[in-house]
Amino acid sequence: MAAESAGAIDPMSQFSVNPVVGADWTLFGHNIAFTNSAAFMLVILGVLWVFMLGGMKRQLVPGRWQAAVETMTDFVANMIEANIGPKGKKFTPYVFSLFMFILCANLIGLFPLAVIPGLHAFTVTSHITVTGVLAIMSFSIVLIVGFWKHGLHFFSLFVPHGTPFILIPLIFLIELVSFLVRPFSLGLRLFVAMTAGHILLDVFASFVIQGLNSGGAIGPVVSLLSFVMIVGVSALEILVAAIQAYVFALLTSLYLNDAINLH
Structure with a gap:
């Protein structure tokens, strides 16, 4: 958050990419x-590395740390099994890495580091360049797997079973456009969700500051209500952070299912 001379907060300043060194x-x-x-990407990778160290102990009776890692891996593995089947097991490491990276990025971006002068949490998933790259990676894997496994028969994915012959060109075109839109919707969904939540938090924070600086009887009331909203929105953002990571991983597994099983 960047406080201006008038006590206002610029809600877009938190998304600025600024050089740290060099x-x-x-x-x-x-x-x-x-x-x-x-x-912050390095911070995320470091957190993930430390977190996964707890799951590599392979103790017969796992501790809390190992149990947490095993819970997360089992969660993703079960999702892959339910959406793709046994053939999707080889993609579990990728989907797990995707899920954990997005989850950690979303949660770390919510840390109140601004209470320390000179620090501010940066949410990397609030940039379309990051979410877009993740979406393109997933979509590229889907295309590679689809054509590698089925060749040109992969195009049958765009013609549902039972489609009348006369409607095949139209249905094929509609399904193809819907398929090509997937990476855009995948990246935009995460980007918009994280950006909107952080802007809302800064807007309410601005109300708190302006209410305290305005004087009068109504100012403290506005500040108090805005602070209550910040607490509520923060709790909601934690939930959204987890949901968006799950949705991204889930849709990736569903798209992989189309490429593998042509359903």
Whole structure:
């Protein structure tokens, strides 16, 4: 959050990608500074690495840490089994990595680091460049698996069983467009959900500050109500963070099911 002279908060400043080191670093005319976005991606990867260390102990009677890791891996494995079947087992590591990265990115972005001067949590999934790359990765894997496994027969995915012959060209076109829209909707859904929630939090935070600075009897009331809304929205954002990670992983597994089983 960036407080301005009037005590207002710019809700969009939290999404700015700023250099941490190497602001003047260039390569072939392109700036390659190490940014806050890259820094938080490394933080996310570090958190995931530490978290997974607890699941590698392989104790006969698992502790809480190992149990938490096994719970998450079983959750994703069961989702893959339910949506793809035994053939989808080989994709469990990818979907698990996708789910955990998005979940950690969403949750870390909610940490109230701004209480420490000079620090501010950065939500990497609030940038379409990040969510778009994740979506393109999943969509590319679907295409590669589909054509590798079925060849040109993969196009039969766009013609549902029982389609009247005269309607095949129209249905094929509609299904093809719907299929090609998938990576856009996959990336946009996560991007919009995370961006909207963080903007809402900053807007209510601005109301708290402006209410305290306005004076009069109504100002503290507005501030108190806004603070209550911040608490409620924060709780909702934690839920949204988990749901969006699940939805992204779920849709990826469903798209993989189409590529593998042509359903």
